[in-house]
Amino acid sequence: MTGRIRRGNLDLVLEPGETALEGLLRGGAAVPSSCRAGACQACMLRAVSGDPGSLAQQGLAPALREQGWFLPCMSRPTGELVIQEGPPPAIAASIAEVTEIGPAIVRVRLEPDEELSYRPGQYVQLIQGDQVRAYSLASSPAEGRALELHVRVHRQGRMSRWLAAAAPGTRVGLRGPAGACFYTEGRPEQPLLLVGTGTGLAPLRGIAHDARRRGHTGPIALIHGARDPAGFYLVDELKGMVDGSGNFRYVQCAMSGEPSEGLEIGDLTQVTLRLFPSLKGWRVFLCGSPDRVNALKKQCFLRGAGLKDISADAFLTAEMPPPPLRTPANRTA
Amino acid sequence: MTSLYDELGGAVAIDAAVDIFYRKVMADDLLAPFFDDVDMERQAAKQKAFLTMVTGGPAHYTGRDMRRAHAHLVAEGIGDAHFDAVVGHLAGTLKELGVSDDKIARVGALAESVRNDVLNRDPAV
Structure with a gap:
């Protein structure tokens, strides 16, 4: 034909x-x-x-x-x-619930008018008036239709402060999903390393649950980086994922404080490389602040992870220039 | 004549070679500074194009493309030492993949043919 x-x-x-x-x-x-x-x-x-x-x-x-x-x-x-030509159309959603889940971090639950087809770890563009921001999805379609975002409330943040104060029922627009930072099937025994800073935990949470749901059998290690020990959140849930099998490891890494069981103190990249000196054959997910993500990406590659086995999602704040288009969704625009 | 590109196994083998080659280049103190702020995916795509070319695979690069692509690096001071280092890592990569010495020499000759274009100088120099 x-x-x-x-x-x-x-x-x-x-x-x-x-x-x-x-x-x-x-x-x-x-x-x-x-x-x-x-x-x-x-x-x-x-x-x-x-x-x-x-x-x-x-x-x-x-x-x-x-x-x-x-x-x-x-x-x-x-x-x-x-x-595909041009960006897909936006869909409408209602804010169902806003909950403080960490220091200056809120969880926003959204009920979209129509079901969104996405992979945990991808992100959506949230549209409110003339403001548009990208937020990673912490939820999974397997948990239901509602979407979950973790939003860092910036002191000057127009969108984040608006979201933190939004009443249930408030309407917003969504575009997406986008992003290639998600679990792919095919190598269930492959060890996974997930490293994130701050609300970079949102996509990693989704990816970890998704991997398990899809029958991943290899070890999964999640390292969450924060400035100080008070900055960690979702701690109970992540500790709850650690079972007797030793297949899930949860490590906290703070830049300052007293080290203890499960809490490392130091530079996130250095700590990661110390705990995982060889990453040959590993699949790596990196989410959060651009400088941490880029440093980790380079070092994980040098320690043996294949470039196609490293998925990185650098979170840019609104003051910064837009990221270079990695996936050419708007290339023809 | 079959190209080394085909003998190696075409695009699949080149994908495997790119990781090894790129890792060697990034771990080299002489070359690393030039790769500090680049987008790794985009750089890997360029390295794939380079490896495809020097193994005799399908490539559509002209001397002019080579000159334009490296002009900013020449301005930053790359020279023969950098070029030699890259060719050395190329040979090391192929060796790691089990390519015989005579074939590596053939690849080296192909790489050599773009030296003047990469370094943006007159072929007569």
């Missing part, structure tokens, strides 16, 4: 031997590209339906493959391929 591609208003039948990229460009779509050999990933797009072919996903991280990202320069679809 001849390949056919659709994207927005574009709908064309591919010529014999033509790649999806060549077809898109012939049809007038503005798709950036460089090597056209499946190497540079400049042309990466997301398929909404249809099969781009395995060659077009060779070398992409499993999390990206699972969401339909592919390289159109290597794609010769044999059927119809529908490619």
